[in-house]
Amino acid sequence: MDWLPLFFLHPVSLYQGAAFPFALLFNYLCTMDSFSTRARHLFLLAGGGALAVAAMRSYALLVFIPALCTVVLITSLSPQRVHRPTFFFQMSWQTLCHLGLHYTEYYLQEAPSTRFCITLSSLMLLTQRVTSLSLDIWEGKVGASSGGGRSRSSLSEHLGKALPYFSYLLFFPALLGGPLWSFQRFQARVQGSSSLSPRCSCWALSWRGLQILGLECTKVFMRGVLSAGVGLTDCQRLECIYVVWATAGLFKLTYYSHWMLDDTLLHAAGFGSESGQGPGEEGYVPDADIWTLETTHRISLFTRKWNQSTARWLRRLVFQQSRVWPLLQTFAFSAWWHGLHPGQVFGFLCWAVMVEADYLIHTFADLFIRSQPMRLLYRILTWAHTQLIMAYIMLAVEARSLSSLWVLCHSYNSVFPVVYCILLFLLVKRKCKFN
Structure with a gap:
C-alpha cells in the first residue's frame, strides 16, 4: 500500500x-x-x-x-x-x-x-x-x-x-x-x-537533537516490526486492528520528528518560543505536543493539539468566519487545502463527525458517570477508542489510492468510527427530547 x-x-x-x-x-x-x-x-x-x-x-x-x-x-x-x-x-x-x-x-x-x-x-x-x-x-x-x-x-x-x-x-x-x-x-x-534578540542556546539545541534522535530510533524499530509482519491487505480480522494502529504509530513518529526538526531550525535562527511576542498576543505554538496527543481520551483535544499552529489557523480562517456548520466547513476546507485526494475527503469528513460525536459523548458522560472507578474505566476505554479512531482517520487521509481506502474501510477497524456514529445518532435524538 x-x-x-x-x-x-x-x-x-x-x-x-x-x-x-x-x-x-x-x-x-x-x-x-x-x-x-x-x-x-x-x-x-x-x-x-x-x-x-x-x-x-x-x-x-x-x-x-x-x-x-x-x-x-x-x-x-x-x-x-x-x-x-x-x-x-x-x-x-x-x-x-x-x-x-x-x-x-x-x-x-x-x-x-x-x-x-x-x-x-x-x-x-x-x-x-x-x-x-x-x-x-x-x-x-x-x-x-x-x-x-x-x-x-x-x-x-x-x-x-x-x-x-x-x-x-x-x-x-x-x-x-x-x-x-x-x-x-x-x-x-x-x-x-x-540586546533583545534571543541567543541560540547550545543546551536547548542539544536537547532537541536528542529528542529527534530518539524519535528516529523508535521509527526505525517500528518500521522493522511492520516490515516483519503482514500488511493491511494480508491481515486477518482482529489482526488488522494491530496493523492499522502500528502503521499510524509510524506515521505519527515521522510527523513528530519532522515537526521537532522544524522547531529546532526556527530556534537556531533566533525565532524561539520567547521571541517577538507582544502584549496580549498568543504565544509561540509548536506543532507537536506529543504527551497530550498520546494520552488524551478526547478526539476534540487531539484535534486541537495535532499540528497546533495549523489547527489555530483553520479556526481563525474558517471556523470563526462560518455561521452555518462551522465544524463541517472547517474540515471540508482542510480537505481542500490538503489537495482533495479521495482518502482526504473521506478522512476529514469522518474526522468532523467524530469530533461532533466526541463533544456529545463526553457531555453526557460527565452528567451520568459519578463514581471514581467508573470514571477511570470510562477514561481508559475512551482513550483506547480515541487512539484507534485517529489511527483509522490518519491512514484514510494518507491513502494514495482508492484501492488502499477500500481495503481500510472493509477492515475491522471501521467498527470504531461506526460505534461513535451510532452514539452520535442516539445522543442527538436524546438531546432533542430533553430540549
Whole structure:
C-alpha cells in the first residue's frame, strides 16, 4: 500500500538540516549592531530563495510567483478589500498545482516527482502565511503599505516597503516546515535590537537533537516490526486492528520528528518560543505536543493539539468566519487545502463527525458517570477508542489510492468510527427530547 508522509518528509528533513548553519549564522549576525533591519530581511529572503531552488529546482517558480502576486495585491488594494482576492488567488493557485498532482497520479498512473511534492508542501505553508497576513491587514492588526496605485514614490521606496512582506512569505527557516508565525511576531523579531534578540542556546539545541534522535530510533524499530509482519491487505480480522494502529504509530513518529526538526531550525535562527511576542498576543505554538496527543481520551483535544499552529489557523480562517456548520466547513476546507485526494475527503469528513460525536459523548458522560472507578474505566476505554479512531482517520487521509481506502474501510477497524456514529445518532435524538 502507498502512503503519503514517508514519500516527501525525509527529503524535506535533509534540506532543513542543511539550512542549520545559515540559521545559526543569521542568529549570530543579529547580535551585531551593524546588521541592519533591511540586511536581516534580505538575508532571510535570499536564504529562502536559495533553499527553494536547492530543494525544488525549476518548481520553485510555483512558490515565487504566488508570493510576488500576493505582495502586489497587498500593496495595491485597500485593507478592507485585501483579504478576499488574496485568499481566492492563493487557494486557486494551490488547487491548480494539486490538480497537476492528481493528473500525474490518477490519469498518467505515474509516481510524482519528489521535488514537486516538496513544492506542494511549501505552497501549503505559503498559503498559511499569505492568509494570516491578509487577515491581519483586514482586521487592522497590521498597517498595509497600500497606496491605491497612485503613489509617486520611487521604485526603490516601493521595494523597500514590499521587502518585509517578501521576507515574511519566503524566509528560509519556515519555507519547508515549521509552525505558523504571525507577521507581527516576525517583524518584532527582525526589528528587535541585539540586546533583545534571543541567543541560540547550545543546551536547548542539544536537547532537541536528542529528542529527534530518539524519535528516529523508535521509527526505525517500528518500521522493522511492520516490515516483519503482514500488511493491511494480508491481515486477518482482529489482526488488522494491530496493523492499522502500528502503521499510524509510524506515521505519527515521522510527523513528530519532522515537526521537532522544524522547531529546532526556527530556534537556531533566533525565532524561539520567547521571541517577538507582544502584549496580549498568543504565544509561540509548536506543532507537536506529543504527551497530550498520546494520552488524551478526547478526539476534540487531539484535534486541537495535532499540528497546533495549523489547527489555530483553520479556526481563525474558517471556523470563526462560518455561521452555518462551522465544524463541517472547517474540515471540508482542510480537505481542500490538503489537495482533495479521495482518502482526504473521506478522512476529514469522518474526522468532523467524530469530533461532533466526541463533544456529545463526553457531555453526557460527565452528567451520568459519578463514581471514581467508573470514571477511570470510562477514561481508559475512551482513550483506547480515541487512539484507534485517529489511527483509522490518519491512514484514510494518507491513502494514495482508492484501492488502499477500500481495503481500510472493509477492515475491522471501521467498527470504531461506526460505534461513535451510532452514539452520535442516539445522543442527538436524546438531546432533542430533553430540549
